[in-house]
Amino acid sequence: MMSRTFSAHRPLSVQRPASFRLSIDSNTTALLSRRSHPPPSSPGAELETLKVPTYYVSGVQDKGKGVVATQPLPRGAIFLEEQPLFTQDPGCTNSNILSALVNCTRDEQREYFKLANAYKNGGKVLPALAIFRTNxxxxxxxxxxxxxxxRRGIFLIAARINHSCTPNVGRVWEPARQMMVFRTLRAVLVGEELCINYVDVLGTKEDRNANLVERFGFECACEACAMQGEELAQSDQRRAAIRRLYDEVSACLKEPTLGMRKAQLALRLLQEEGLALYESTFCFDAFQLCVLVSDFANAKAWVRKAWEASCVSSGPDGLAARTFKMYWANPRAHRLSGTMPRMVLSGPV
Structure with missing residues (x-):
């Protein structure tokens, strides 16, 4: 979805951009970049890195270790910034991992070998490499x-952040600082576990857990997966609908009114599911539909909402946020501007 493909290791939570191509006619195409960055409301002081300890690593029921909030965290708060213990190319071997560990302290080596190993029962992957692939x-x-x-890296604290199908944390790699940054996607309470998503969360419970078992060797017991009966059926239907709408919106270039209805429906379903993920994607879709028909007033409202969502997930200095801010200042700069006959669509609710 937002990340159309997922590796066998921990995926990007939040999020890598995907792209798709929409046909205006048989001879013309327009590339609409879609952002997979998860979300806000009003970026500001609440987005600053908190200066006091905001989490601790502790035992979590039925999950082993986990990361738990020590204080209330506002939406968009940076609670963890971590440099990798070491990084490796994707084709690394067990020997490569052991060589990298030689340069670590004994305490770091011990912590590394305490991390989860999704390949333990199969025995086909040597332990050092298996732990790297898992974490x-x-x-x-x-x-x-x-x-x-x-290229992939090991983060001893971040590796303790567990999975949820309704994650409250997003992450982004900052290459300039060689740092992985973790932000809250919604307000978090004291004592609440901080979770990312390891796999695509827009499948049904059955699909999600099959993916988790195959890649990580466990079934999820989060709130979404704990649902039963009609409640679970409705949740599965909403998530399946969001996945379908993600593809359908991209096919609505010639029908911007229909595309807008689909984008708004997807956003409503995301809210009902408590999913902060994908908000900026559908807001940016709505923006692009507006500029397509020269509805620049609503376009600015939609791209501002996309910008807010990206500020929460990847920070105001992230590529997505900077791109959205540019279009907020000048929506006419988008390549699709004025491509279709002028009309008025609708803005965010």
């Missing part, structure tokens, strides 16, 4: 780099 994160902000080619 590594992509350290690459180049949107053109294929998932299978991304």
């Amino acid at each position: 590594s994160f992509a350290c690459d902000d180049n949107q053109q780099t294929a998932v299978a080619m991304q």
Whole structure:
């Protein structure tokens, strides 16, 4: 979805941009870049890095270790910035991992071998490499780099952040600082566990758990997966609808009114599911539909909302936020501007 492909290791939460091509006619195409950055409301002081300890690593029921908030965290707060213990190319071997560990302290080595090993029961992957594959994160902000080619890193604290199908945390790699930055996607309470998503969360419970078992060797027991009966059926239907709408909006270039209705429906379903992920994607879709028909007033409202969402997930200095801010200042700069006959669509609710 927002990340159309997921590696066998920890995926980008939040999020890598995907792109798709929409046909205006048989001879003309327009590339609409879609951002997979998860979300806000009013970026400002609340987005600053908090200066006091905001989390602790502790035992979590049925999950082993986890990361828990020690104080209330506002939406968009940076609670963890971590440099990798080491990084490796995707084709690394067990020997490569052991060589990298030689340069670590004994305490770091001990902590490394305490991390989860999704390959333990199979025994086909040697332990050092198995732990790397299970716990590594992509350290690459180049949107053109294929998932299978991304350099990956180990983060001893971040590796303790567990999965949820309704994550409250997003992350982004900052290459200038060689740092992985984790932000809250919504307000978090004291004592609440901080979670990212390891896999695509827009499948049904059955699909999500099959993916988790295959890649990480466990089934999820988050709030979304704990639902039963009609409640679970409705949740599965909403998530399946969001996945379908993600593709359908991209096919509505010739029908911007229909595309807008679909984007707004997707945003409503995301809210009902409590999913902060993908908000900026659909807001930016709505923006592009507006500029297509020269509805620049509503376009500015939509791209501002996309900017706010990106500020929460990846920070105001992230590529997506900077791009959205540019279009907020001048929506006519978008390549699709004025492509279709003028009409008025609708803005955010």
